[in-house]
Amino acid sequence: MMKDFVKSFTFALAGIWYVFRTQRNMQVHFTAALLAVTVSLFLRLSPLEWGLVFFAIFMVILTECINTAIEAVVNLVSPEFHPLAKIAKDCAAGAVLLAAISSLVVAYLILWPKIIILFFSH
Numbered sequence: 001m002m003k004d005f006v007k008s009f010t011f012a013l014a015g016i017w018y019v020f021r022t023q024r025n026m027q028v029h030f031t032a033a034l035l036a037v038t039v040s041l042f043l044r045l046s047p048l049e050w051g052l053v054f055f056a057i058f059m060v061i062l063t064e065c066i067n068t069a070i071e072a073v074v075n076l077v078s079p080e081f082h083p084l085a086k087i088a089k090d091c092a093a094g095a096v097l098l099a100a101i102s103s104l105v106v107a108y109l110i111l112w113p114k115i116i117i118l119f120f121s122h
């Protein structure tokens, strides 16, 4: 039971590591996330604001993982051009785009006003 749990956990980590290693977008998201967390450390966020920032970060990272999974299955099933393969890949990419936009909205609504206040209070 415990061994199965550890095994599943290891597979899940291997999946995340694969996405990080092979997808340039994931490296960009990760760098942006590190930057957002570093900036947030200076902005005295409330617990709810921290929650929203982490939620936004995880939404982007998890949609990138699902996007990579869908791309792998599509490449396996339909290496040749197929309109349905296009729909699957485009929709998966759309999910990442929507998550990235929502994280920009969170940054604009939560971080940006605090950054402005920090600069004008000096």
Ligand SMILES: Nc1ncnc2c1ncn2[C@@H]1O[C@H](COP(=O)(O)OP(=O)(O)OP(=O)(O)O)[C@@H](O)[C@H]1O
Pocket: 023, 071, 074, 078, 079, 080, 081, 082, 083, 085, 086, 089, 090, 093
């Ligand atoms: N088998 C296919 N059939 C039809 N269209 C495809 C197929 N493979 C890719 N495409 C189209 O090309 C676009 C880019 O596909 P690709 O697999 O290169 O995705 P990507 O997001 O650029 O992947 P990667 O993360 O590997 O760079 C897809 O969104 C889709 O519109």
